[in-house]
Amino acid sequence: MTRHVAVIGGGIVGTCTAWYLGQHGFEVTVFERRDAVARETSWGNAGVVAPAYVMPWAAPGMPRKVLSYLFAAEAPVLFRPVASAALARWLAAWLGQCTLERYRLNKSRMQRLAFYSRDQLHSLRATLHIDDGMRQGYLQLMRSQQDLAMAAPAIAMLQEAGVPHRLLDAAACRQMEPALSVHTPLAGALHLPQDESASCPAFAQGLADAAIKAGVRFAFGHTVTRIRVEDGRATSLEIERAPGERAPGDPAQAATARQARSERAEHLLQRFDAVVVAGAVDSLPLLAEHRIRLPIWPVKGYSTSLPLPDPALGPRQAMIDEAYKVAITPLPGQIRLAGTAEIGSPRLVPRDAALRTLVKVGRDWFPTAADWASASCWVGARPMTPDGPALLGATPVGGLFINMGHGSTGWAMACGAGKVVADLVAGLRPEIDLDGLTIERLAR
Numbered sequence: 542m543t544r545h546v547a548v549i550g551g552g553i554v555g556t557c558t559a560w561y562l563g564q565h566g567f568e569v570t571v572f573e574r575r576d577a578v579a580r581e582t583s584w585g586n587a588g589v590v591a592p593a594y595v596m597p598w599a600a601p602g603m604p605r606k607v608l609s610y611l612f613a614a615e616a617p618v619l620f621r622p623v624a625s626a627a628l629a630r631w632l633a634a635w636l637g638q639c640t641l642e643r644y645r646l647n648k649s650r651m652q653r654l655a656f657y658s659r660d661q662l663h664s665l666r667a668t669l670h671i672d673d674g675m676r677q678g679y680l681q682l683m684r685s686q687q688d689l690a691m692a693a694p695a696i697a698m699l700q701e702a703g704v705p706h707r708l709l710d711a712a713a714c715r716q717m718e719p720a721l722s723v724h725t726p727l728a729g730a731l732h733l734p735q736d737e738s739a740s741c742p743a744f745a746q747g748l749a750d751a752a753i754k755a756g757v758r759f760a761f762g763h764t765v766t767r768i769r770v771e772d773g774r775a776t777s778l779e780i781e782r783a784p785g786e787r788a789p790g791d792p793a794q795a796a797t798a799r800q801a802r803s804e805r806a807e808h809l810l811q812r813f814d815a816v817v818v819a820g821a822v823d824s825l826p827l828l829a830e831h832r833i834r835l836p837i838w839p840v841k842g843y844s845t846s847l848p849l850p851d852p853a854l855g856p857r858q859a860m861i862d863e864a865y866k867v868a869i870t871p872l873p874g875q876i877r878l879a880g881t882a883e884i885g886s887p888r889l890v891p892r893d894a895a896l897r898t899l900v901k902v903g904r905d906w907f908p909t910a911a912d913w914a915s916a917s918c919w920v921g922a923r924p925m926t927p928d929g930p931a932l933l934g935a936t937p938v939g940g941l942f943i944n945m946g947h948g949s950t951g952w953a954m955a956c957g958a959g960k961v962v963a964d965l966v967a968g969l970r971p972e973i974d975l976d977g978l979t980i981e982r983l984a985r
């Protein structure tokens with residue numbers, strides 16, 4: 542009988558999973574190498590929860606768009622090739638998904654989880670009184686007719702699904718967002734009134750506090766180094782207990798730091814009845830050791846957060862500049878710009894080129910909102926599958942579950958994915974259809 546469940550990773554996905562596992566009555570321990578929840582990719586994201594906007598990056602026209610930006614000074618996509626067979630396989634799979642048919646299928650799979658997740662998020666926010674600074678509404682800003690044309694398939698799907706949305710002309714858009722600069726060309730905007738934005742780490746912290754009160758244990762500064770499998774079942778974890786410093790981006794420095802930490806660390810072995818791996822990209826090797834090779838690549842993204850002294854000079858709701866794929870989000874006391882997809886090197890080092898793009902977009906739309914010259918850069922790794930949807934649930938190893946690959950929409954998916962995976966661990970039927978959201982699709 543499953544009693545004690547381990548969750549590897551205390552990002553937004555692991556934290557939500559742990560909450561729902563606790564609600565099912567399991568004894569739950571979350572192992573997180575950092576010293577608090579949501580300190581990696583879940584920390585500096587754009588904060589957007591937009592089920593209506595959720596879409597795979599593998600879309601018709603994307604390969605051409607990526608190529609057209611290769612040599613641009615400010616670009617939504619940076620391609621920094623590295624010699625890696627895994628990256629080559631990922632890119633080949635991604636290209637194969639860039640057809641209209643695959644796009645529609647992948648988007649519908651992602652949206653099924655995203656809409657369910659938003660319902661779970663609303664229910665948790667309301668019952669646990671978590672204050673994450675939620676703002677209602679989401680605007681897709683289109684600088685040109687070309688941006689409008691590229692949004693056409695997504696708009697058609699919104700219509701088919703009956704999702705409330707409205708195409709605005711520039712004047713209506715500026716009326717809705719009076720601080721938008723009139724000097725930047727605007728062809729129109731798509732308004733999604735039911736989408737929203739909020740602080741992902743604030744929600745994760747609020748949920749972790751509630752989970753701790755409900756009996757969930759968070760073991761911070763604990764790195765899981767191995768999942769032990771006996772007779773085809775995950776039975777225990779090998780763990781290093783050490784200060785949860787962030788690994789340096791440079792691989793050589795990271796190896797030295799790991800070595801030093803490992804020498805200081807205490808080594809533990811703990812038994813569990815079930816294990817959920819929710820540690821995003823860095824937990825892939827734990828699974829690969831058991832021949833569970835997930836096609837997830839760290840597509841890096843950047844953000845900058847600046848004080849917003851006068852909210853009237855900034856956005857009222859979250860928005861995205863479609864041309865640059867940069868989100869602009871009002872957070873409590875701050876304006877955040879987030880975006881850029883850097884495909885290639887997995888090293889987490891800030892890049893001037895990415896910061897330039899973020900600042901350009903910020904200045905273009907809200908020139909007086911913030912001190913743009915003082916912007917600095919945060920970098921995170923989106924755990925991306927080539928087709929888009931995440932991978933949830935059981936693996937071929939007994940008692941070993943995954944909640945991985947949430948890519949560019951992990952905050953939007955986390956509550957729903959956490960509930961689905963906790964239900965599966967408990968042997969219950971999830972409330973949504975999981976077709977295309979499990980490891981089974983990799984075999985097809």
Ligand SMILES: Cc1cc2nc3c(=O)[nH]c(=O)nc-3n(C[C@H](O)[C@H](O)[C@H](O)COP(=O)(O)OP(=O)(O)OC[C@H]3O[C@@H](n4cnc5c(N)ncnc54)[C@H](O)[C@@H]3O)c2cc1C
Pocket residue numbers: 549550551552553554555572573574575579580581582583584585586587588589590763764765766819820821822823824827841842843844868879880920921922923924945946947948949950951952953954
């Ligand atoms: C620039 C940018 C903007 C984004 N904007 C949005 C957005 O607006 N909306 C949205 O929905 N999503 C957005 N995302 C994506 C979203 O942030 C991610 O999908 C999400 O944070 C992934 O959550 P996670 O818990 O899987 O990963 P993480 O937050 O990375 O958490 C994984 C955790 O596991 C821990 N860990 C890993 N291995 C081990 C181990 N062996 N032992 C112990 N601990 C381990 C790590 O320390 C980490 O804390 C954005 C991402 C980026 C980069």
